[in-house]
Amino acid sequence: MKVWFSIVVGAILASTALAQTTTCSQTNPCKVGCCGNGGISTNAFICGTGPTFCGPGNCTTNCDYKAECDPGGWGSTYAEATTCPLNVCCSPFGFCGTTAEFCGGHTVPEPHCTGNSIAGRIVGYYEGWSTTKSCQTMTPDQIPLGVYTHLNFAFASIDPNTFRIVDEDATSGKFYTQLTALKVKSPGLQVWISVGGWSFNDPGPTFNTFSTLAGNVFAQAEFFASLISFMATNGFDGVDLDWEYPVAPERGGSPADLANYPSFLRNLRNAMNQSGYKFGLSITLPSSYWYMRNFDIVAIDPIVDFLNIMTYDLHGTWDGTDPFIGAVALAHTNLTEIQESLDLLWRNNINPSKVNLGIGFYGRSFTMSNPNCLSAGCPFSGGANPGPCTQSSGILSAEEIRDIVAAGGATQTLDPVAGVEIITWDSNQWVSYDDETTLGLKVDFGNKFCLGGMLIWAVDLDDLNGTSINALASAMGKPPSTVYDFKNFKFHYGAERILPPSSKKRSVIPGRFAGRIGA
Known part of the structure; x- marks a missing residue:
């Protein structure tokens, strides 16, 4: 049951910052986002998402990059989906996450208990x-x-x-x-x-x-x-x-x-x-x-x-x-x-x-x-x-x-x-x-x-x-476990609770269906 774990939320968090601060050019394309001018007439290009970075006249390289989600009005041209899976928040830059940078002041109620x-x-x-x-x-x-x-x-x-x-x-x-x-x-x-x-x-x-x-x-x-x-x-x-x-x-x-x-x-x-x-x-x-x-x-x-x-x-x-x-x-x-x-x-x-x-x-x-x-x-x-x-x-x-x-x-x-x-x-x-x-x-x-x-x-x-x-x-607060000696035990198998032969109230043939579970 291995899990090749990737902290994607953390990765995206990093990429949102990179996407808005990393300079780029035709020879130095963005790892995340489009290389664009942000809608400002300038020769300085940085990595970003959405129409102001990826749109015609604003973008120089990687212009087909799509954000994960649509923070508002971008449409399918610039975003893969309207919302994020699992009710995760969509950041202003079109990335999915759960921290304040993505969700602003919105928080999700957590369950709380005091028992065991x-x-x-x-x-x-x-x-x-x-x-x-x-x-x-x-x-x-x-x-x-x-x-x-x-x-x-x-x-x-x-x-x-x-x-x-x-x-x-x-x-x-x-x-x-x-x-x-x-x-x-x-x-x-x-x-x-x-x-x-x-x-x-x-x-x-x-x-x-x-x-x-x-x-x-x-x-x-x-x-x-x-x-x-x-x-x-x-x-x-x-x-x-x-x-x-x-x-x-x-x-x-x-x-x-x-x-x-x-x-x-x-x-x-x-x-x-x-x-x-x-x-x-x-x-x-x-x-x-x-x-x-x-x-x-x-x-x-x-x-x-x-x-x-x-x-x-x-x-x-x-x-x-x-x-x-x-x-x-x-x-x-x-x-x-x-x-x-x-x-x-x-x-x-x-x-x-x-x-x-x-x-x-x-x-x-x-x-x-x-x-x-x-x-x-x-x-x-x-x-x-x-x-x-x-x-x-x-x-x-x-x-x-x-x-x-x-x-x-x-x-x-x-x-x-x-x-x-x-x-x-x-x-x-x-x-x-x-x-x-x-x-x-x-x-x-x-x-x-x-x-x-x-x-x-x-x-x-x-x-x-x-x-x-x-x-x-x-x-x-539970008692410890026990290891049993099964050397001289005889078992009956079937899809019901298995009991020692002396405790059986009816005969069960090993290997055969033994009635409903819980019966």
């Missing part, structure tokens, strides 16, 4: 590839239970030719019923299947599968039948769709996705309701305006049970190619930026009780360019050294980070405003992550805004003692 709403729903994603790591693996029966209300198996895939549910890889399928069997020991636990994921929309066979599926009712019929059978057979209680991302051409999307996605979800909901099973439905949401603008969240909201907003991976090594951020180390989670993301929901009257705040049980890591500059905002030269178990530069699991701290020699710095810990070690290694202190800050933040829950990526990036999930439980 965020403790109501804790959704943990389990990576189907967890056992392929060289160390610090976690099988489903090793997951600490008692704090999670939902476990999502990540991921199942979709055959791009038949549109039927298939295993993501050759090994993950054997873990489906191992995960759903955990309901034996954790009463009330729901186990869902998550379909898609970041890699699903990488260039390849499934690059545009979601987009095709959303626009084709015949493909949907095949998908719905396959999904419902798959969930019933394996004992899943619901489905989470992780489409990253509709409309975005670099992610296999098309413009029609904006309208097709809500229609697709509505059809899916109807099919599940008519199946005789009580399946749940959720989707993931990006935290960036750049991608979220392509979700009709107003239409989607009443269809789904809840929304998982991926408020992590805000920054990483990919920032090095972003012209507005650059190769500087920034925390992958930041409460200030998260609040800006939630603003997009409040602008559209999304009920906060349906929103799950994204938390990462991992950190994004960097190798810093200068050992004497190790704070946030200092330059990096690349990803940090790979961890012994994740074995990927630029990311470390929570367990790997705790091992680094325990080894001694690391410096830990709390950023209370961002709500994140920064660890530096070995003179040039840097990682941001959440510990018991910052998890507490995020719980307080979520409760302040009345959020209905949290999503965790990922359950198996914690240790077998549940150090991270227990820290989160403590912050929410």
Whole structure:
């Protein structure tokens, strides 16, 4: 569930200033806007938008540039759209954003609460590839239970030719019923299947599968039948769709996705309701305006049970190619930026009780360019050294980070405003992550805004003692988790709550449909 995050609102904010102050010429065109005289007869040209910069007689280069929105009277010749997506403000220069420069004195009411709403729903994603790591693996029966209300198996895939549910890889399928069997020991636990994921929309066979599926009712019929059978057979209680991302051409999307996605979800909901099973439905949401603008969240909201907003991976090594951020180390989670993301929901009257705040049980890591500059905002030269178990530069699991701290020699710095810990070690290694202190800050933040829950990526990036999930439980006032011994347990599978054989009030044949969920 990676998010290649771009602070587009911040980028646009910078570009509005650049567009009105940057000089240009025929040999030095504008990066943003038209090169024009602003409607004044002069040989001095600067970058700008609208008819006074882009119109005939005023413009010298890049004259076909269109602003994002129309601040008033420009028309389609000079603006891509009349208004901004997601009820975002249109600045006087035709750019979309949410800060005072865009919105003037207009503010959006924020929800405020004093309770413990965020403790109501804790959704943990389990990576189907967890056992392929060289160390610090976690099988489903090793997951600490008692704090999670939902476990999502990540991921199942979709055959791009038949549109039927298939295993993501050759090994993950054997873990489906191992995960759903955990309901034996954790009463009330729901186990869902998550379909898609970041890699699903990488260039390849499934690059545009979601987009095709959303626009084709015949493909949907095949998908719905396959999904419902798959969930019933394996004992899943619901489905989470992780489409990253509709409309975005670099992610296999098309413009029609904006309208097709809500229609697709509505059809899916109807099919599940008519199946005789009580399946749940959720989707993931990006935290960036750049991608979220392509979700009709107003239409989607009443269809789904809840929304998982991926408020992590805000920054990483990919920032090095972003012209507005650059190769500087920034925390992958930041409460200030998260609040800006939630603003997009409040602008559209999304009920906060349906929103799950994204938390990462991992950190994004960097190798810093200068050992004497190790704070946030200092330059990096690349990803940090790979961890012994994740074995990927630029990311470390929570367990790997705790091992680094325990080894001694690391410096830990709390950023209370961002709500994140920064660890530096070995003179040039840097990682941001959440510990018991910052998890507490995020719980307080979520409760302040009345959020209905949290999503965790990922359950198996914690240790077998549940150090991270227990820290989160403590912050929410919940008892710690428990790890059970399943060695001598026998399980029955089906689309209802799974109970030990001695507790069964009627016989259930393993592998067969076991009646309606909740029956």
